[in-house]
Amino acid sequence: MNAPNKSGWKPEMTAADDGMHSGPQTVTGNRALMLEEPLIFELAGTDTTGVDLPEIGGGANRLGGMERTAPIGLPGLSEPETVRHYTRLSRQNYAIDLGLFPLGSCTMKHNPRLNEKVARMPGFADVHPLQPVSTVRGALEVINELAFWLIDLTGMHGVAMSPKAGAHGELCGILCIRAALEARGDPREVILVPESAHGTNPATAAFAGYRVENIPANADGRVDLEALKARLGPDVAAVMITNPNTCGLFERDMKAISDAVHAAGGFVYCDGANFNAIVGKVRPGDLGVDAMHINLHKTFSTPHGGGGPGSGPVVLSEALSPFGPLPFTARTAEGVVHLVEEENAAEFDHTRAFGRMTAFHGQMGMFTRALAYILSHGADGLRRVAEDAVLNANYILRSVEDLLEAPFGKSGPCMHEALFSDAGFSEGLSTLDLAKSLVDEGYHPMTMYFPLVVHGAMLVEPTETESKSGLDQFIAALRSVAERARAGDVSMKQAPYYAPRRRLDETLAARKPVLAWSDPDSA
Amino acid sequence: MRYLPLTDTDRSAMLAKIGASSIDDLFVDVPQEARLSGPIEGLPLHASEMAVEQHMRRLSKKNLAAADAPFFLGAGAYRHHVPASVDHVIQRGEFLTAYTPYQPEIAQGTLQMLFEFQSQVARLYGCAVANASMYDGSTACWEAVAMAGRVTRRKRVVLSGALHPHYAEVVRTMAKFTEDEIADALPSLQGTPDNAGLIARIDDDTSCVVVQYPDILGRIPDLAAIAEAAHDKGALLIAVNTEPVALGAIKAPGELGADIVVGEGQAIGVGLQFGGPYLGLFAVRDPKHVRQMPGRLCGETVDAEGKRGFVLTLSTREQHIRREKATSNICTNSGLCALAFSVHMTLLGEEGLRRLAAWNHALACKAADRLAQVPGVRVLNDSFFNEFTLVIDGDAREIVRKLADGGILAGVSLGRLYPAEDALKGGLLVAVTETTTEEDVETLASALQEALA
Numbered sequence: 001m002n003a004p005n006k007s008g009w010k011p012e013m014t015a016a017d018d019g020m021h022s023g024p025q026t027v028t029g030n031r032a033l034m035l036e037e038p039l040i041f042e043l044a045g046t047d048t049t050g051v052d053l054p055e056i057g058g059g060a061n062r063l064g065g066m067e068r069t070a071p072i073g074l075p076g077l078s079e080p081e082t083v084r085h086y087t088r089l090s091r092q093n094y095a096i097d098l099g100l101f102p103l104g105s106c107t108m109k110h111n112p113r114l115n116e117k118v119a120r121m122p123g124f125a126d127v128h129p130l131q132p133v134s135t136v137r138g139a140l141e142v143i144n145e146l147a148f149w150l151i152d153l154t155g156m157h158g159v160a161m162s163p164k165a166g167a168h169g170e171l172c173g174i175l176c177i178r179a180a181l182e183a184r185g186d187p188r189e190v191i192l193v194p195e196s197a198h199g200t201n202p203a204t205a206a207f208a209g210y211r212v213e214n215i216p217a218n219a220d221g222r223v224d225l226e227a228l229k230a231r232l233g234p235d236v237a238a239v240m241i242t243n244p245n246t247c248g249l250f251e252r253d254m255k256a257i258s259d260a261v262h263a264a265g266g267f268v269y270c271d272g273a274n275f276n277a278i279v280g281k282v283r284p285g286d287l288g289v290d291a292m293h294i295n296l297h298k299t300f301s302t303p304h305g306g307g308g309p310g311s312g313p314v315v316l317s318e319a320l321s322p323f324g325p326l327p328f329t330a331r332t333a334e335g336v337v338h339l340v341e342e343e344n345a346a347e348f349d350h351t352r353a354f355g356r357m358t359a360f361h362g363q364m365g366m367f368t369r370a371l372a373y374i375l376s377h378g379a380d381g382l383r384r385v386a387e388d389a390v391l392n393a394n395y396i397l398r399s400v401e402d403l404l405e406a407p408f409g410k411s412g413p414c415m416h417e418a419l420f421s422d423a424g425f426s427e428g429l430s431t432l433d434l435a436k437s438l439v440d441e442g443y444h445p446m447t448m449y450f451p452l453v454v455h456g457a458m459l460v461e462p463t464e465t466e467s468k469s470g471l472d473q474f475i476a477a478l479r480s481v482a483e484r485a486r487a488g489d490v491s492m493k494q495a496p497y498y499a500p501r502r503r504l505d506e507t508l509a510a511r512k513p514v515l516a517w518s519d520p521d522s523a
Numbered sequence: 524m525r526y527l528p529l530t531d532t533d534r535s536a537m538l539a540k541i542g543a544s545s546i547d548d549l550f551v552d553v554p555q556e557a558r559l560s561g562p563i564e565g566l567p568l569h570a571s572e573m574a575v576e577q578h579m580r581r582l583s584k585k586n587l588a589a590a591d592a593p594f595f596l597g598a599g600a601y602r603h604h605v606p607a608s609v610d611h612v613i614q615r616g617e618f619l620t621a622y623t624p625y626q627p628e629i630a631q632g633t634l635q636m637l638f639e640f641q642s643q644v645a646r647l648y649g650c651a652v653a654n655a656s657m658y659d660g661s662t663a664c665w666e667a668v669a670m671a672g673r674v675t676r677r678k679r680v681v682l683s684g685a686l687h688p689h690y691a692e693v694v695r696t697m698a699k700f701t702e703d704e705i706a707d708a709l710p711s712l713q714g715t716p717d718n719a720g721l722i723a724r725i726d727d728d729t730s731c732v733v734v735q736y737p738d739i740l741g742r743i744p745d746l747a748a749i750a751e752a753a754h755d756k757g758a759l760l761i762a763v764n765t766e767p768v769a770l771g772a773i774k775a776p777g778e779l780g781a782d783i784v785v786g787e788g789q790a791i792g793v794g795l796q797f798g799g800p801y802l803g804l805f806a807v808r809d810p811k812h813v814r815q816m817p818g819r820l821c822g823e824t825v826d827a828e829g830k831r832g833f834v835l836t837l838s839t840r841e842q843h844i845r846r847e848k849a850t851s852n853i854c855t856n857s858g859l860c861a862l863a864f865s866v867h868m869t870l871l872g873e874e875g876l877r878r879l880a881a882w883n884h885a886l887a888c889k890a891a892d893r894l895a896q897v898p899g900v901r902v903l904n905d906s907f908f909n910e911f912t913l914v915i916d917g918d919a920r921e922i923v924r925k926l927a928d929g930g931i932l933a934g935v936s937l938g939r940l941y942p943a944e945d946a947l948k949g950g951l952l953v954a955v956t957e958t959t960t961e962e963d964v965e966t967l968a969s970a971l972q973e974a975l976a
Contacts, residue, residue: 039635039638039642040639040869041642046872046873046874047872047874048874049870049871049875050606050608050869050870051606051871051875053878053879053882053957054882055878056878056882056885059885060888061772061884061888063743063773063884063908064715064742064743064906065745065906066743066773066906067772067773067774068770068773068774068775069774070774070775071873072646072770072771072775072876073873074647074871074873076871076873076874083611085869086612086862086866087615089632089635090615090617090618091632092630092631092632093621093632093633094617094626094629098617106622108620110620111620114576116619117576118576121579121580122591123582123585123586124583124586125794125796126588126590126795127586127587127589127795127796127797128594128600128602128795128797129798130596130600130939131927132924132932134927134928135586135587135927136587137586138584139797141582142579145582149566152566153566164659164800165658165853167842167853167854167855171852175696199841199842199844199846199849200843200852200854202846202847203845203846203849203851204852206852207669207851209702249552250552252554254554255554280563281550281558282559283557295855303619304620304622305613305858305859305860305862306618306622306623306624306630306632306636306858307655307858308800308855308856308857309799309800309857309859310855311799311800342692342942343943355695356693356696357662357693358661358662358799359660359661359687359798360600360659360797360798360799361797362799363799363800364796364797366800372575372579374566376525376526377524377526378567378568378570379562379563379566380568381527381569382563383559383561384527387546388529388534390546391529391541391546392529392537395540395541397541412552413541415552436628439626444629445626447625448625450843464526464527465526465527465528467528468530468533468536470528499628500628500629500631501628501631501830501832502628502826502828503628503827504627504826504827505825505826506824506834508824509822509823509824509834509836510836510837513813513836513837514822514824515638515641515652515820515821515822515823516652
């Protein structure tokens with residue numbers, strides 16, 4: 001029999017043609033404020049420009065006979081057309097500025113605008129990375145000051161600031177471990193990674209030349225300490241652990257795990273993607289961690305920009321610090337901040353660096369923003385950040401767990417994110433259907449199908465920058481779509497109905513890839 | 524605490540709903556002995572927006588901004604005028620505060636922009652397909668080397684001596700761990716790149732040849748000859764470009780036979796920013812290599828109503844699907860910098876890019892002629908675009924430092940880039956863009972004359 005209908009929904013007609021829109025078809029394809037926008041290649045030719053530049057006539061050149069003769073095919077638009085094109089595109093995006101963005105493990109919190117202002121100060125935005133150091137003392141001080149607070153907040157020994165994003169930071173940490181093992185003449189082959197890890201963890205370990213083996217989890221969603229101990233041995237270089245883990249749980253045995261790994265001669269890498277849950281509450285250095293990257297866009301709220309830039313400083317233990325990459329900054333007793341590169345590494349007693357991860361000094365534009373964020377919150381505020389993030393996640397967990405199965409709901413409180421599974425959904429309805437129905441309710445969906453250890457996983461991370469009334473509204477929406485999924489509302493299979501696009505055909509995109517525009521007239 | 528909306532009343536009500544008596548109850552899984560009992564030591568308490576802004580402004584003022592000095596630095600990062608509308612667009616919250624477009628139905632803005640960006644880069648580079656960006660030019664360069672290894676199943680990498688030394692160092696660093704064999708070299712102070720010497724180093728085990736275009740000394744190598752030699756040995760040619768504006772004036776690397784073209788996109792739209800965030804560009808000439816590419820790719824498709832739309836695609840190459848078998852571990856890349864590049868490139872268009880490139884080149888030619896008149900200064904290059912190498916008697920690095928004390932940012936000395944190489948210490952890289960005035964060039968010429976006298 002059918003489940004009772006509590007939420008008041010009724011089946012809707014699925015959209016054949018324009019069935020759900022009862023108004024007339026428009027000639028433009030627009031629907032009032034929902035505006036269609038062509039590609040720049042369809043809007044413009046190659047002879048218009050939106051920048052006033054002089055026309056330099058022919059004459060001699062010194063291009064070595066390599067001057068371009070063939071057309072490039074780059075469309076140009078005037079300034080008003082350009083601003084309008086991108087403004088119209090922007091309106092087809094969901095964003096934190098529009099509403100709650102509960103993408104688990106990605107930590108989409110409010111991006112303070114002060115930080116945007118600070119990053120654009122000319123002394124930061126308009127300085128070249130190779131200017132003589134006497135002209136960039138303030139920029140070096142920013143790096144050094146941020147490094148200082150990152151070390152302070154994590155209880156670690158040193159920090160490599162140059163990695164360009166979280167995954168780049170992971171690579172940096174693993175390379176430090178490899179360098180340390182090689183330095184002691186003990187190369188090892190295996191890195192252990194829990195099944196619930198981010199995909200970047202095994203990819204990083206493999207990229208650094210290691211074989212990856214899985215560590216099993218126990219029934220309450222944490223690393224199985226006994227199984228881990230049984231696997232440790234002289235071939236294990238490191239264990240990569242996310243803490244809090246991607247099931248949203250703190251690894252209670254972290255210190256015991258670290259002790260066991262260290263006793264077996266290995267190192268502990270901590271994926272710091274979820275550091276925002278514990279910043280100011282506990283220091284990874286006190287838990288025996290040897291290396292941990294910090295995603296500045298997660299914990300310290302630099303904007304994600306629709307896919308980056310990120311920034312992934314890696315804090316390091318005393319054992320790994322000597323191997324950290326160049327360049328970095330060092331402050332002398334006289335208070336002068338130096339840039340330490342290949343040529344002066346010896347003066348700063350840093351001769352064992354494993355190398356250089358990127359051309360210049362790291363993501364300065366993210367450093368200024370993160371520093372402004374840390375100073376704004378201060379020691380008391382950062383602690384509150386973690387507390388409110390955890391409070392908000394538990395509030396959601398306990399407000400919907402009667403309708404959405406929480407596989408580890410009985411394992412204790414969650415940290416900054418709440419994990420649900422699709423158990424209890426009516427046959428034929430999936431996590432994807434629930435997510436797309438949430439889109440119609442005006443929300444970005446949670447992380448779907450991750451972590452892999454839970455069937456139809458839904459990972460919800462509200463962050464600390466949501467108000468209680470905002471959470472209550474989201475909970476109401478989430479309860480409604482969960483009820484519909486349990487009741488077998490098949491209309492969910494066609495959701496979203498109200499987004500700028502209906503469900504997109506991802507199979508077609510992969511089967512017949514169209515990855516660049518080509519002129520239909522020239523085809 | 525202006526960024527935290529919860530009130531104490533809210534917190535109490537929420538704890539009641541949860542069934543916890545205090546916030547500490549929620550941290551019960553953190554071992555008591557590791558839990559901090561109060562605000563962390565050292566870090567000051569929260570501060571007002573005004574106080575933080577004042578602190579940051581003080582730090583900012585300790586730097587000499589490029590706009591406040593005659594400025595001639597390049598070597599992989601170039602100063603160009605960025606139209607105001609670029610920064611306006613990238614500060615739209617819908618772009619700035621979005622995530623990677625995992626839910627395409629509500630991320631068409633970012634996705635269409637990425638499709639346009641990929642198309643612009645592919646055309647600029649003379650390639651079939653470009654990806655949605657890498658971290659920066661140097662990491663894109665390493666990723667290209669790694670990709671060439673996957674395509675050719677060979678381990679020997681030949682680096683041109685005139686590849687940016689920091690890019691070469693990134694490749695050497697990574698190769699230590701992947702056990703690729705790196706054949707590198709130093710640049711020699713000649714007016715024309717040593718193509719014959721480079722070609723002689725390609726053998727049957729070579730996976731790829733990496734050539735910068737224009738090179739670190741500003742010279743413009745003939746890539747076609749190198750491509751032919753590489754292809755004869757079954758190797759790939761990787762072309763590296765650090766100044767995309769140059770490609771408005773010189774042939775596209777793909778057109779000359781480069782198989783993978785990578786580079787730094789910073790010069791268009793992004794700004795100097797003390798080295799980051801920048802924008803790694805990555806493209807392949809032959810579409811058959813697409814499945815070996817690293818990074819995100821945006822592709823065209825249709826929705827359930829048949830309307831055109833865009834999605835991230837071919838993700839079976841990527842870490843979140845393939846895990847340890849992925850083509851790269853990259854996840855977050857440089858999305859917002861790609862937007863800045865794309866907006867600036869749309870404003871320029873082909874006409875604007877060509878004009879900008881021609882203007883840069885003309886100004887650089889004029890500056891080179893003027894600086895060549897300074898006694899004791901020689902212009903090395905037979906060819907260049909907007910950056911060239913001056914050779915002086917003595918230590919150019921010392922001179923750069925001295926001129927900086929007088930408020931002139933004279934360029935990048937080869938001593939800064941190759942501190943261990945005495946033979947290069949007379950080299951000074953000078954970049955000239957549309958932001959450089961005649962007065963700036965005069966100031967530099969007189970200061971050099973005085974310093975060398």
